[in-house]
Amino acid sequence: MSIGESIFLFAVAVTMGGALTAVFASSIVYAMLGLIAAMFGVAGLYIYLNSTFLAMMQILIYVGAISILIAFAIMLLGPYSKKYRDFRAFGKLMAAFATAIVSVLMFGRFILENLQGDARAGFAMTTKDLGRVFTDKLILPFELISLLLVVAIIGAVMLSLNSRGDK
Amino acid sequence: MNDLLYNNSNIYLFVAVFMLFCGIAGLVYRRTLIGMLVSMELIMNGAGLNLVAINRFISPENPYGVAFTLIIMGIAAAESAIALSIIIIIAKRYQHIEGGDMKELKY
Numbered sequence: 001m002s003i004g005e006s007i008f009l010f011a012v013a014v015t016m017g018g019a020l021t022a023v024f025a026s027s028i029v030y031a032m033l034g035l036i037a038a039m040f041g042v043a044g045l046y047i048y049l050n051s052t053f054l055a056m057m058q059i060l061i062y063v064g065a066i067s068i069l070i071a072f073a074i075m076l077l078g079p080y081s082k083k084y085r086d087f088r089a090f091g092k093l094m095a096a097f098a099t100a101i102v103s104v105l106m107f108g109r110f111i112l113e114n115l116q117g118d119a120r121a122g123f124a125m126t127t128k129d130l131g132r133v134f135t136d137k138l139i140l141p142f143e144l145i146s147l148l149l150v151v152a153i154i155g156a157v158m159l160s161l162n163s164r165g166d167k
Numbered sequence: 168m169n170d171l172l173y174n175n176s177n178i179y180l181f182v183a184v185f186m187l188f189c190g191i192a193g194l195v196y197r198r199t200l201i202g203m204l205v206s207m208e209l210i211m212n213g214a215g216l217n218l219v220a221i222n223r224f225i226s227p228e229n230p231y232g233v234a235f236t237l238i239i240m241g242i243a244a245a246e247s248a249i250a251l252s253i254i255i256i257i258a259k260r261y262q263h264i265e266g267g268d269m270k271e272l273k274y
Contacts, residue, residue: 001172008173012182019186022205023193035205038186042212045182048173049223051233061240066208066247073201073251077258096192103188104181129230130237138234145241152245156252163256 008048015041028074036067051125179220186213200254200264204247211243 014037021034039062046055134142172178186209193206215236222232258264 005172012178015182016185019189019209022209023189023196028199028201028205031202031205035208038209038212042186042216045179045216046219049179049219051219051223054219054233054236057237057240061244062208062212065244069247069251070201070205073254076255077201077264093192093196096195100188100192104184125230125233130234133230133234138231141235141238145238148245149241152248156248159249159252159256163259 007044011041011044011048013041014038015045032067032070032074035070036063039063039067053125053127053130176220176224179216179224183213183217183220186210186216198265198267200250200257200266203266204250204254208243208247211239215239 018034018036018038018041022031022038023034025031025034039058043055043058046052046058190206190208190210190213193209194203197203197206218232218236218239222229254264257269261269
């Protein structure tokens, strides 16, 4: 096994372990740390998919913005959950596990049969291609994303302003 | 070159499916709203990884998968900002953030 393959397997393991930690950790802070680990693993997989710009954006947006936002929400809310953890959720957990395992087996068989991937050499997504496609063919979704961000900012500000009165 | 491990599309798709079902299990299992939001982020990451893998292995001449993954990142940022502000307001009003107990608008 070459060194590239071992780093790739490490990224896959970090992603899957981070996803499991994000779902099944008992503390919400550990869940957030698992989410951050999964984001870093996915960024490594993006690098192996020859999309380095996307990997940088993944670290910048998810780890730098969304995880910090979740961390601030956890710090602002504090221990607000009434019952910390109860065992009524155990049945739900078993049901979700069974569904997940059956679905993964099904989809794994589907993937193995249908998509034998052929890696064509020369796929490199540069920022030049991305800029061209965003200003040429995908100009409407690009503008709609900026509109969505503006609406989200105004909505968050309005929600925090309106909730100050009825405290 | 094709027999290297990271030039095989099945592993990427398997990781994407694994993240999707981890997110679904978290949506069912978690009781607080922040845990559900973390699971939603996992689902969106799995979708993005799936799009980029399909783009790289099926049609490498178009950059649409990477472009839509960038759009998914923007949507995830806006969604988490709005959701966290709503969660903070809910915590101020109800003094807890458990999803199962909020049923005033249900009936």
